[in-house]
Amino acid sequence: MASIRLARPASSFCSRLIPSASRPLSTSAVLRASTSPTTESSSSDSAKKLKPLTQEQRDYLSSALRVNQAGELAATLIYSAQSPLIVRKHPHLRPLMAHMYDQEAAHFSTFNNLIHKHRVRPTALYPLWSVLASGLGWSTAIMGREAAMACTEAVETEIGNHYNEQIRSILEMIAEWEAQGYDVSGEIKQLVDTLRRIRDEELEHLDHAVENDARKAEPHWLLTNVIRAGCRGAIWEYVGETKLK
Numbered sequence: 001m002a003s004i005r006l007a008r009p010a011s012s013f014c015s016r017l018i019p020s021a022s023r024p025l026s027t028s029a030v031l032r033a034s035t036s037p038t039t040e041s042s043s044s045d046s047a048k049k050l051k052p053l054t055q056e057q058r059d060y061l062s063s064a065l066r067v068n069q070a071g072e073l074a075a076t077l078i079y080s081a082q083s084p085l086i087v088r089k090h091p092h093l094r095p096l097m098a099h100m101y102d103q104e105a106a107h108f109s110t111f112n113n114l115i116h117k118h119r120v121r122p123t124a125l126y127p128l129w130s131v132l133a134s135g136l137g138w139s140t141a142i143m144g145r146e147a148a149m150a151c152t153e154a155v156e157t158e159i160g161n162h163y164n165e166q167i168r169s170i171l172e173m174i175a176e177w178e179a180q181g182y183d184v185s186g187e188i189k190q191l192v193d194t195l196r197r198i199r200d201e202e203l204e205h206l207d208h209a210v211e212n213d214a215r216k217a218e219p220h221w222l223l224t225n226v227i228r229a230g231c232r233g234a235i236w237e238y239v240g241e242t243k244l245k
């Protein structure tokens with residue numbers, strides 16, 4: 001896929017890093033902890049200059065926003081397809097399904113706003129992802145509550161890893177700037193915070209799925225591995241050639 005440039009001035013996509021709030025340990029705590037902040041600027045850094053993004057960094061950030069927006073679209077469609085079937089048979093799951101859908105819709109809106117703000121072209125594969133995501137949601141819901149939860153477990157495991165990789169890459173970029181004596185500006189700081197918050201919410205969905213018998217799905221191993229491979233393939237389609245070296 002051709003790489004897309006951020007149209008805004010390169011220096012606008014930078015910021016200082018702040019630590020995220022600590023959270024209680026859970027099934028996914030290790031994933032969360034793996035991208036804990038490693039650097040923090042002091043107020044004395046405020047006079048430092050910002051370093052313009054390289055073309056490689058602009059391409060990376062553009063593809064990151066694009067794949068995140070496409071992924072969150074898919075998430076809303078999976079929950080939209082699953083919810084009616086699951087809630088009809090298991091009314092007690094209505095609040096949980098609604099809660100997870102609402103968070104996915106908010107994530108989608110966040111990345112819609114970001115790709116609009118930075119003039120990043122959205123995915124051209126909307127129709128394909130829409131059909132695949134709705135089909136995945138519907139088919140796992142037909143298989144039952146456990147399979148639907150196994151779908152969430154698989155998707156959120158991959159998405160949690162995906163967001164962690166993005167956070168790690170951006171933190172490495174920030175550490176490099178700081179080592180070179182540059183400051184890090186507000187937009188990168190905000191992006192890291194946004195990615196951390198969304199990553200944490202995805203991993204909460206993973207915990208909810210496990211608590212609701214995802215691992216009792218039959219056959220759990222096959223179902224989750226097929227879905228996880230599909231997620232990795234979809235992510236690779238977007239970011240495979242634009243990783244930061």
Ligand SMILES: [Fe+2]
Nearest residue numbers: 072075104107
């Ligand atoms: Fe999401």
Ligand SMILES: [Fe+2]
Nearest residue numbers: 075156202205
């Ligand atoms: Fe999610």
